[in-house]
Amino acid sequence: MNELYTVAEIRQIEQAALAGLPAGTLMQRAGAAAMQMALAMLDNASIASAPRVLVLAGPGNNGGDALDVAARLAQAGIEVTVALYAVAERQPQDARAALGRAQAGAATLLAPGDPGDSAAPSAAGSIYQRHWDLVIDGLFGIGLARPLAGAMRAMVEFINTLPCQVLALDIPSGLDADTGDIVGPGGIAVRAHRTITFIADKPGLHTCHGRDHAGQVSIATLDIDPALLPPAQAFLNGPILFADALRPRPQNSHKGSFGDVAVLGGAHGMQGAPILAARAALHCGAGRVFACFVDEAPGYDPAQPELMCRHAGDFDFSKTTVVAGPGSGGASRANELLARVLDLPVPLVLDADALNLVAADRALQQRLAARTGATILTPHPLEAARLLAVSAGVIQADRLAAARQLAARFQAIVILKGSGSVIARPDGSVAINPSGNPALATAGTGDVLAGVCGALLAQHLPPWQAALSAAWLHGHAADRLVEAGVGPVGLSASELIPAIRTALNALNALCTLGALGALGAQITVNAH
Ligand SMILES: NC(=O)C1=CN([C@@H]2O[C@H](COP(=O)(O)OP(=O)(O)OC[C@H]3O[C@@H](n4cnc5c(N)ncnc54)[C@H](O)[C@@H]3O)[C@@H](O)[C@H]2O)[C@@H](O)CC1
Ligand SMILES: [K+]
Numbered sequence: 001m002n003e004l005y006t007v008a009e010i011r012q013i014e015q016a017a018l019a020g021l022p023a024g025t026l027m028q029r030a031g032a033a034a035m036q037m038a039l040a041m042l043d044n045a046s047i048a049s050a051p052r053v054l055v056l057a058g059p060g061n062n063g064g065d066a067l068d069v070a071a072r073l074a075q076a077g078i079e080v081t082v083a084l085y086a087v088a089e090r091q092p093q094d095a096r097a098a099l100g101r102a103q104a105g106a107a108t109l110l111a112p113g114d115p116g117d118s119a120a121p122s123a124a125g126s127i128y129q130r131h132w133d134l135v136i137d138g139l140f141g142i143g144l145a146r147p148l149a150g151a152m153r154a155m156v157e158f159i160n161t162l163p164c165q166v167l168a169l170d171i172p173s174g175l176d177a178d179t180g181d182i183v184g185p186g187g188i189a190v191r192a193h194r195t196i197t198f199i200a201d202k203p204g205l206h207t208c209h210g211r212d213h214a215g216q217v218s219i220a221t222l223d224i225d226p227a228l229l230p231p232a233q234a235f236l237n238g239p240i241l242f243a244d245a246l247r248p249r250p251q252n253s254h255k256g257s258f259g260d261v262a263v264l265g266g267a268h269g270m271q272g273a274p275i276l277a278a279r280a281a282l283h284c285g286a287g288r289v290f291a292c293f294v295d296e297a298p299g300y301d302p303a304q305p306e307l308m309c310r311h312a313g314d315f316d317f318s319k320t321t322v323v324a325g326p327g328s329g330g331a332s333r334a335n336e337l338l339a340r341v342l343d344l345p346v347p348l349v350l351d352a353d354a355l356n357l358v359a360a361d362r363a364l365q366q367r368l369a370a371r372t373g374a375t376i377l378t379p380h381p382l383e384a385a386r387l388l389a390v391s392a393g394v395i396q397a398d399r400l401a402a403a404r405q406l407a408a409r410f411q412a413i414v415i416l417k418g419s420g421s422v423i424a425r426p427d428g429s430v431a432i433n434p435s436g437n438p439a440l441a442t443a444g445t446g447d448v449l450a451g452v453c454g455a456l457l458a459q460h461l462p463p464w465q466a467a468l469s470a471a472w473l474h475g476h477a478a479d480r481l482v483e484a485g486v487g488p489v490g491l492s493a494s495e496l497i498p499a500i501r502t503a504l505n506a507l508n509a510l511c512t513l514g515a516l517g518a519l520g521a522q523i524t525v526n527a528h
Contacts, residue, residue: 002240003232004203004432006178007142013199017224026222027061027094030198031068033220034136034169037196038073041165042134051133052079055107056155057099058139058173059086064095065169065198066138067102074107082109083127085139085152113151124151128158135159135166137190139173142202147187148174160191168192171205172213179398180208180420189213196220203234206432207399207420234400237423237431237472239507245465248512255287259458260319263451264312264337265326265353266293273327273352273447276493278307280451281323283501284473286458290315294334312337321347323454325354326447335361342367347374347457350412351450355379359386368410374463375412376453378446384416400430413463415453415471417446423467431468436475439482444493449474452500473503 005013017026042051053073057066063086074080088096103109110123137159139152148156156174159166171177174189180203182189195205195214199222205214235241250257261281265274271293278291282304291301292312301307313333322341328334335357341348342364348371350358355377358364368375377387384402385392388409395402395416403416403424416422421433449470456466477499481487486495 002235002238003200003229004206004234004236005200005229005232006203006234009230010142010177010199010202012230013224013228016228017199017222024094024097026198026224027064027068027098029222030065030169030220031072031098033198033222034065034069034167034196035072035076037194037218038069038134038136038167039076041167041194042078045133045165047133050079052081052131053134053136054127054132054159055080055082055136056139056159056173057082057084057086058152059090060140060143061092061095062138062141062143062170062173064092064098065141066136067095067098069136069138069169070107071098071101071105074102074105080107081127081130082107083112083155084109085111112155127155132162132164134164135162136169137166137173137192138169139190141170141173141198142177144173144176144183147184148189153188156188156190160188165194166190166192166215168195168214170198171195171202175204175210175213177202177204179400180204180206180210181397182209182213191215194218198222199224200229201236203400203430203432206236206434207422208396208418211419233429235429235431237433237435237468239472239510241431242461242465242468242472243507243511245461246469246508246511248508258285258287259321259460260288260290261286261451261454261458262290262292262315262317262320262322263326263454264292264294264317264322264324264341265328266291266295266297267327267329267331267334268295270327270329271298273444275301275304275307276444276447276497277323277326277351277451277454279304279494280448280497280500281455281458282306283497284452284455284504286321286455290320292317294328294331294337317341318344318346321349321454321458323349323351323450325351326450328353328357330357330360335364339364339367342371345371345373347454347463349376349378349450349453349457351378351446352383355383356386359383359389365410368412371411374457375410376415376457376463376467377406377410377412378415378417378450378453379406380417380446400424400432403430404428413467415449415467417449421471421475423464423471425464433471433475435472436478437482437488439478439487439489439491440475440496442491442493445474445478445496448493448496448500469504469507473500473507477503
């Protein structure tokens with residue numbers, strides 16, 4: 001299931017489901033699913049005997065889920081302590097019932113209070129000083145309305161220092177389920193190893209701070225009738241979203257069948273950037289690849305003599321897919337060349353300096369919005385901020401909204417890079433890319449991504465599928481390289497290129513075999 005739902009959508013689904021069910025049913029299903037996950041985590045951690053579980057239970061229904069799990073684990077004979085931040089009279093009805101079940105069983109319930117509150121130091125002390133094998137976070141779910149403060153904040157600070165496993169219920173407390181930002185100002189969020197999320201998956205678990213705080217995400221649908229789920233506007237990216245655009249190569253092919261890519265960039269001192277993009281385009285299947293330099297052009301690329309190096313001013317861009325921006329600099333020469341390619345109806349990828357040039361020039365912005373050819377923009381958060389005339393902080397606070405805004409404004413497909421890259425199209429649909437890792441945080445990987453986008457456009461993938469595949473392959477290749485020990489420290493952008501080629505060929509082979517269902521699991525990439 002690739003659909004992602006906002007808090008507002010989850011609330012609607014929840015209301016529709018609750019209408020047809022006895023009170024407390026969904027919470028008990030959530031508790032049962034979470035208990036299975038908790039037991040599996042204790043098993044995996046090979047805790048020999050008598051595990052100790054700390055359950056954090058907040059004031060709302062997320063706390064109700066936590067109390068339900070606590071009651072179940074205690075019933076199963078596990079030693080459970082609940083740090084309770086709820087007052088029965090103020091709990092929602094289902095949560096109060098769950099509190100009753102926990103109180104009736106063998107779990108120990110403590111109210112740690114504010115660390116500065118002398119009325120409850122012993123409860124806090126006994127929690128802070130004991131050894132825990134598993135912490136279950138049920139402080140807040142989708143109802144969090146302001147930053148964590150006081151006693152709960154102190155507890156989150158404490159559990160974030162613990163060496164034990166942490167399981168978050170629904171979402172890690174403190175995280176915004178829609179955006180993946182930490183609810184602030186000055187907020188804090190639980191860092192979980194696993195998150196079991198209820199009803200459906202949520203965008204905030206996969207982008208911005210989401211990946212660092214949610215860990216591995218599992219979905220418990222709580223047996224809700226799928227007919228109650230509305231059509232999704234957001235998806236988790238994966239081959240199932242784009243594989244039908246990949247085609248086997250006909251035997252009767254020639255280099256003209258797979259398109260030309262021209263990379264426009266490489267001002268003086270920055271010639272490596274277009275070379276990287278061009279090499280990536282070559283290794284992702286473009287028929288012919290030109291590296292076109294704003295300033296002086298090298299005679300050829302000795303390590304990749306297949307590339308044709310040209311002076312951009314003399315090159316005819318009208319019959320190629322263009323990747324503009326890698327190392328192009330911000331000089332007026334680069335601006336003129338960019339204006340020329342924006343006016344051509346060719347498929348176009350804009351990256352790096354090309355995006356900065358557009359951000360600084362209203363005429364270029366109008367040319368971009370008026371294009372008829374397919375366009376993909378690949379900004380990182382700072383480039384996106386310049387394009388929207390806001391700060392990078394504003395972009396990161398709601399990455400989905402920023403990507404959607406850019407896509408609508410420039411009538412283009414946008415890949416907003418970063419942890420959980422967001423791919424958006426002008427109609428408001430978005431996908432969050434789950435592949436990739438911090439090994440990609442190194443110079444040149446953006447040039448490679450732009451080159452992959454160019455190669456896929458040149459091979460006639462529609463721009464949405466080209467962007468989805470490029471983002472996924474780029475991250476997937478980095479994941480396989482890290483597994484093979486080539487990173488996360490020291491992975492170079494050049495090393496990424498052959499790994500992306502291997503992943504693309506593996507994907508193509510699986511598509512040809514019609515083995516879509518097994519795609520994620522089956523693709524293996526050798527590092528070299
Ligand atoms: N209603 C249901 O039947 C179900 C609810 N579910 C759970 O319920 C959660 C949503 O429950 P709620 O809507 O009660 O929301 P939460 O449990 O996330 O928290 C809401 C409560 O916390 C208070 N609050 C918000 N921010 C605070 C802060 N920073 N400090 C102190 N108090 C704060 C609110 O005033 C409210 O009382 C989901 O995330 C999910 O875990 C699941 O059990 C599925 C079924
Ligand atoms: K939680």
